[in-house]
Amino acid sequence: MNTHYDVVVIGAGVCGAAIARRLSAYELKVALVEKEVDVSFGVSKANSGIVHGGFHHSTKSLKSKLEVQGNRMFDQLKEELHFPFERCGILVVAFSTEEMRTVEQLYRQGVANRAVGIELCNRERILMLEPKLNNDVVGGLFAPAGGIIEPYRLVFSLVECAQQNGVEVLLNWEVSSAVDQGSYYTLKNQKGETIEADYVVNAAGLYTDRISALFGAEEYKIVPRKGEEFLMDRNAKAYTRRVIFPVPDPLSKGTLVIPTVEGTTMIGPTAEMIEDKEDTTTTRDNFEKAFYSARRLVPAVSERDIITSFTGLRPTIAGDDFYIDYSRKVPRFIHVAGIQSPGLTASPAIGEYVKHLLKKRGIRLVEKPDWKPSIAEVPRIRELSPFDADQLIATDPSYGEIVCRCENISEKEIVEAIRRGHVTLDGIKFYTRAQMGRCQGGFCTYKILKILQRETGMTIDEITKRGKDSFVVTSRIGELAVGATVEGAV
Amino acid sequence: MRQEHYDVAVIGGGSAGMAAAISLAQRGKSVVLFEREEVLGGILLQCIHNGFGLHHFKEELTGPEYAERVSKTLEELPVTVFVGSTVMHMEEAHAGEGKIVYAYSREHGIVMAEVRAVVLAMGCRERNRGNIGTPGTRPAGVYTAGLAQRLVNVEGYIPGKEVVIVGSGDIGLIMARRMTWVGAKVKAVVEIQPYPAGLTRNIVQCLNDFSIPLYLSHIVSEIHGKNRVEAVTITPMVDGMPDTQRSFRVDCDTVLLSVGLVPDNEVSKKLGVQLNPETNGALVDSRLMTNVPGVFACGNVLHVHDLVDFVTEESTRCGEYVAEYLDGVRPAAQHRVVAGSNVKYVLPNWYDRSHDNRFYLRPMVVKNRAELQVRLDGHVIKTKVLKHVQPSEMIALALDEKDLGDGAAQGDLRLEIAIV
Numbered sequence: 001m002n003t004h005y006d007v008v009v010i011g012a013g014v015c016g017a018a019i020a021r022r023l024s025a026y027e028l029k030v031a032l033v034e035k036e037v038d039v040s041f042g043v044s045k046a047n048s049g050i051v052h053g054g055f056h057h058s059t060k061s062l063k064s065k066l067e068v069q070g071n072r073m074f075d076q077l078k079e080e081l082h083f084p085f086e087r088c089g090i091l092v093v094a095f096s097t098e099e100m101r102t103v104e105q106l107y108r109q110g111v112a113n114r115a116v117g118i119e120l121c122n123r124e125r126i127l128m129l130e131p132k133l134n135n136d137v138v139g140g141l142f143a144p145a146g147g148i149i150e151p152y153r154l155v156f157s158l159v160e161c162a163q164q165n166g167v168e169v170l171l172n173w174e175v176s177s178a179v180d181q182g183s184y185y186t187l188k189n190q191k192g193e194t195i196e197a198d199y200v201v202n203a204a205g206l207y208t209d210r211i212s213a214l215f216g217a218e219e220y221k222i223v224p225r226k227g228e229e230f231l232m233d234r235n236a237k238a239y240t241r242r243v244i245f246p247v248p249d250p251l252s253k254g255t256l257v258i259p260t261v262e263g264t265t266m267i268g269p270t271a272e273m274i275e276d277k278e279d280t281t282t283t284r285d286n287f288e289k290a291f292y293s294a295r296r297l298v299p300a301v302s303e304r305d306i307i308t309s310f311t312g313l314r315p316t317i318a319g320d321d322f323y324i325d326y327s328r329k330v331p332r333f334i335h336v337a338g339i340q341s342p343g344l345t346a347s348p349a350i351g352e353y354v355k356h357l358l359k360k361r362g363i364r365l366v367e368k369p370d371w372k373p374s375i376a377e378v379p380r381i382r383e384l385s386p387f388d389a390d391q392l393i394a395t396d397p398s399y400g401e402i403v404c405r406c407e408n409i410s411e412k413e414i415v416e417a418i419r420r421g422h423v424t425l426d427g428i429k430f431y432t433r434a435q436m437g438r439c440q441g442g443f444c445t446y447k448i449l450k451i452l453q454r455e456t457g458m459t460i461d462e463i464t465k466r467g468k469d470s471f472v473v474t475s476r477i478g479e480l481a482v483g484a485t486v487e488g489a490v
Numbered sequence: 491m492r493q494e495h496y497d498v499a500v501i502g503g504g505s506a507g508m509a510a511a512i513s514l515a516q517r518g519k520s521v522v523l524f525e526r527e528e529v530l531g532g533i534l535l536q537c538i539h540n541g542f543g544l545h546h547f548k549e550e551l552t553g554p555e556y557a558e559r560v561s562k563t564l565e566e567l568p569v570t571v572f573v574g575s576t577v578m579h580m581e582e583a584h585a586g587e588g589k590i591v592y593a594y595s596r597e598h599g600i601v602m603a604e605v606r607a608v609v610l611a612m613g614c615r616e617r618n619r620g621n622i623g624t625p626g627t628r629p630a631g632v633y634t635a636g637l638a639q640r641l642v643n644v645e646g647y648i649p650g651k652e653v654v655i656v657g658s659g660d661i662g663l664i665m666a667r668r669m670t671w672v673g674a675k676v677k678a679v680v681e682i683q684p685y686p687a688g689l690t691r692n693i694v695q696c697l698n699d700f701s702i703p704l705y706l707s708h709i710v711s712e713i714h715g716k717n718r719v720e721a722v723t724i725t726p727m728v729d730g731m732p733d734t735q736r737s738f739r740v741d742c743d744t745v746l747l748s749v750g751l752v753p754d755n756e757v758s759k760k761l762g763v764q765l766n767p768e769t770n771g772a773l774v775d776s777r778l779m780t781n782v783p784g785v786f787a788c789g790n791v792l793h794v795h796d797l798v799d800f801v802t803e804e805s806t807r808c809g810e811y812v813a814e815y816l817d818g819v820r821p822a823a824q825h826r827v828v829a830g831s832n833v834k835y836v837l838p839n840w841y842d843r844s845h846d847n848r849f850y851l852r853p854m855v856v857k858n859r860a861e862l863q864v865r866l867d868g869h870v871i872k873t874k875v876l877k878h879v880q881p882s883e884m885i886a887l888a889l890d891e892k893d894l895g896d897g898a899a900q901g902d903l904r905l906e907i908a909i910v
């Protein structure tokens with residue numbers, strides 16, 4: 001017999017995760033289904049990681065409402081879920097009086113949106129707030145409530161909390177067809193397995209249009225807007241105290257200089273409309289564009305410091321607002337579509353909003369008496385003083401085994417990642433930061449492979465970078481036919 | 491927390507750290523050596539090819555053999571060795587000239603060693619794809635050559651069947667041969683410069699002997715493939731610019747990067763050690779001491795060496811200097827050494843007029859019959875004709891007191907070393 005759920009949430013990005021956690025507070029049987037091998041492997045892993053300040057979007061939009069509301073929820077969420085988050089503040093910097101006019105407009109919009117603490121700055125004040133700015137700055141805007149997070153850690157924590165409260169997570173589960181059975185839906189995956197759901201929440205990111213079509217709901221098209229980001233070493237001189245924005249253009253918020261919450265610096269994103277939802281290539285042209293723009297903001301930005309780059313795709317929709325609503329065409333179906341920036345920021349509020357929509361569509365919400373909003377905090381050795389570290393190692397020696405030397409990650413943290421189901425190299429990277437530092441896994445990859453082997457029973461040739469056939473190695477020694485040359489002096 | 495006291499802490503147990511520790515112990519100093527891995531030897535352990543020790547041991551050894559010889563000597567000396575111990579933090583002692591080194595390990599928790607001097611010998615790391623900014627997708631199958639070497643030589647796994655190697659550094663060349671031996675097909679070695687980055691003997695023995703094509707003045711301009719690497723685009727460089735019209739695609743499932751090494755100086759920064767942006771190693775005086783009194787550096791963490799023999803020589807000498815430092819010897823006046831025309835860097839960065847000085851320098855040019863010129867106060871004080879110079883081969887140069895003229899010389903005492 002098929003497993004029957006009250007609600008199935010499709011897509012384990014930040015939206016699906018926030019929705020699932022919110023629903024986990026009620027007496028409901030909920031599944032979160034995800035086509036990838038791990039959660040947060042979609043748009044939610046490749047973005048700027050900013051909790052936005054609430055001034056970029058028009059007061060009339062749903063986006064701006066959820067952005068401001070979401071922003072306010074982050075302090076409590078961090079208390080409960082322990083993901084890295086800091087309210088470092090956001091600056092928008094102007095280099096001419098014309099640009100300053102736009103900044104003033106953003107300021108008025110921010111005030112109307114009820115963005116907390118927003119202010120206009122003269123030249124001296126903005127340089128005091130961020131001494132590394134280009135000296136040609138004429139003024140700008142400061143949004144102290146803006147902040148930075150590790151986006152995948154947010155998703156992992158939300159999912160862990162949801163799971164702890166009974167939500168089932170189905171990975172490698174790509175919804176590929178759906179049938180309306182009258183009072184419920186049957187969902188089938190790529191392997192032909194099925195589950196049933198009374199209510200469906202479509203939070204499939206770039207593929208919400210496809211899911212909507214599968215269910216016969218509203219027709220719309222999600223067009224990816226590509227953004228490349230460049231990550232720099234933690235010792236980069238360009239590291240600023242606050243997130244630095246240029247004055248936005250019509251297509252995007254512009255290329256930023258971002259001090260990540262983990263102490264590295266990031267430059268990006270670029271913005272370019274494309275067709276292919278899987279096109280995550282980086283290009284030389286965009287690299288040059290991004291650095292050119294970033295250097296205008298902060299002259300210390302140097303190409304020398306780059307350690308890696310990546311691409312994220314914003315799921316855009318006609319009208320450019322979030323499309324979060326129940327379907328008018330099919331019953332018990334909620335769209336969470338067009339969630340481009342500030343999707344991360346808004347996600348906690350989206351969870352709340354979707355809960356209300358479900359309620360409106362007739363779902364019965366009974367609070368669980370034993371709902372646990374918090375998850376256990378996994379200590380990170382790099383955050384402890386040597387004295388505290390010593391005590392921790394005494395309780396568990398694997399905290400003393402430093403696997404990743406660039407980011408100072410212990411074996412224990414890797415084991416904790418694996419025990420939470422992050423069993424690919426990328427999953428471990430996003431959970432722990434191992435392989436994310438300046439050597440990009442040059443030193444620690446083989447150690448992680450061995451721990452994975454030991455903890456999961458997989459052999460090295462079964463391990464992947466991020467699921468599917470992204471195998472790390474292809475063969476063992478002796479398996480390939482050796483040509484005419486004999487293995488000589490080794 | 492375990493608290494210990496020694497004269498010196500050596501950080502890193504590769505060939506550099508071992509040689510420095512030996513030299514110090516032989517001079518009666520109490521030494522603690524921290525090594526992150528479970529065994530001593532460092533990078534040597536994964537270099538199972540021949541070609542180590544021709545100068546030092548006067549015979550050709552493999553990397554592990556070389557390491558074993560040195561560690562045998564070390565074992566016989568009273569050096570306290572902590573393996574499986576990573577130094578994560580260092581600071582100045584609260585009182586006096588001492589330093590405190592914190593090492594993390596499974597077995598001992600945190601070992602806190604209070605010492606009077608520190609030898610930095612952490613080696614280097616490989617530059618990676620991000621450092622050279624190769625565009626394209628980010629599939630599995632892109633590795634630094636050193637990681638691939640580890641997978642093959644230590645773990646017994648083959649990263650892939652059809653390989654393109656980016657960069658012609660020594661590790662890349664050696665991996666080209668190694669991958670061929672285990673049955674993979676190496677389809678190209680792609681080098682941006684018009685000359686190879688690795689040693690000539692490796693070009694001959696690792697590529698030519700196996701008919702592996704070397705594309706000089708070419709770059710890998712894009713990596714393709716969604717989950718696993720499927721191909722690369724190779725583009726010729728014409729007058730320093732990529733000529734995209736003539737790009738071609740090579741199918742492969744693996745890309746190995748051999749695009750240089752960088753001294754791994756992250757912990758050094760905790761003590762305020764100043765680095766030379768040219769080498770990413772510390773700036774050192776004629777006695778290999780950094781700007782922080784009592785902190786010395788040798789081996790690949792100071793500058794990338796191509797021959798282990800030079801590492802051993804430099805590090806043994808470093809041990810001597812540290813021992814003398816502990817005995818209260820302070821150098822006479824120090825004067826700057828600068829890299830002149832066609833020289834990338836010279837080490838050490840200061841010299842001492844009252845002593846013999848030994849320099850290592852790296853050329854920027856490929857040249858036959860090059861002349862090495864040492865200039866002092868505008869005058870050429872020494873020349874040396876070299877049959878052939880190239881960036882991949884480091885040059886050693888000794889200057890004795892006589893070369894430096896009588897101690898009374900006045901004027902600008904900056905020493906400039908150039909290749910003309």
Ligand SMILES: Cc1cc2nc3c(=O)[nH]c(=O)nc-3n(C[C@H](O)[C@H](O)[C@H](O)COP(=O)(O)OP(=O)(O)OC[C@H]3O[C@@H](n4cnc5c(N)ncnc54)[C@H](O)[C@@H]3O)c2cc1C
Pocket residue numbers: 010011012013014015016033034035036039040041042043044045046047048049050051052173174175176203204205206207211226227228269311312313314315339340341342343344345346
């Ligand atoms: C370059 C860039 C920078 C950004 N910067 C910021 C920022 O700084 N601050 C901010 O607030 N926002 C930012 N955003 C926006 C933010 O990242 C997104 O709004 C957010 O991550 C979207 O989350 P999501 O859950 O809707 O989508 P996703 O994370 O893509 O989640 C959808 C999930 O659904 C899965 N899925 C798809 N189809 C199926 C199927 N058939 N069956 C099962 N599962 C399926 C996918 O695999 C995916 O995991 C940025 C976006 C980009 C691209």
Ligand SMILES: Cc1cc2nc3c(=O)[nH]c(=O)nc-3n(C[C@H](O)[C@H](O)[C@H](O)COP(=O)(O)OP(=O)(O)OC[C@H]3O[C@@H](n4cnc5c(N)ncnc54)[C@H](O)[C@@H]3O)c2cc1C
Pocket residue numbers: 501502503504505506507524525526527531532533534537540541542543575576577578611612613614636660661757788789790791794795796797798799801
């Ligand atoms: C692939 C390759 C091929 C080579 N081939 C040849 C050759 O054919 N012939 C030849 O003569 N030379 C060769 N060399 C050069 C020579 O072998 C090396 O330059 C030399 O061995 C480097 O010694 P090292 O001690 O400076 O560095 P490493 O050997 O890298 O040692 C550094 C040690 O420090 C440890 N360490 C680092 N950080 C910490 C920390 N924070 N706490 C504790 N421990 C730490 C590391 O684990 C490592 O063991 C080759 C080098 C390479 C990389």
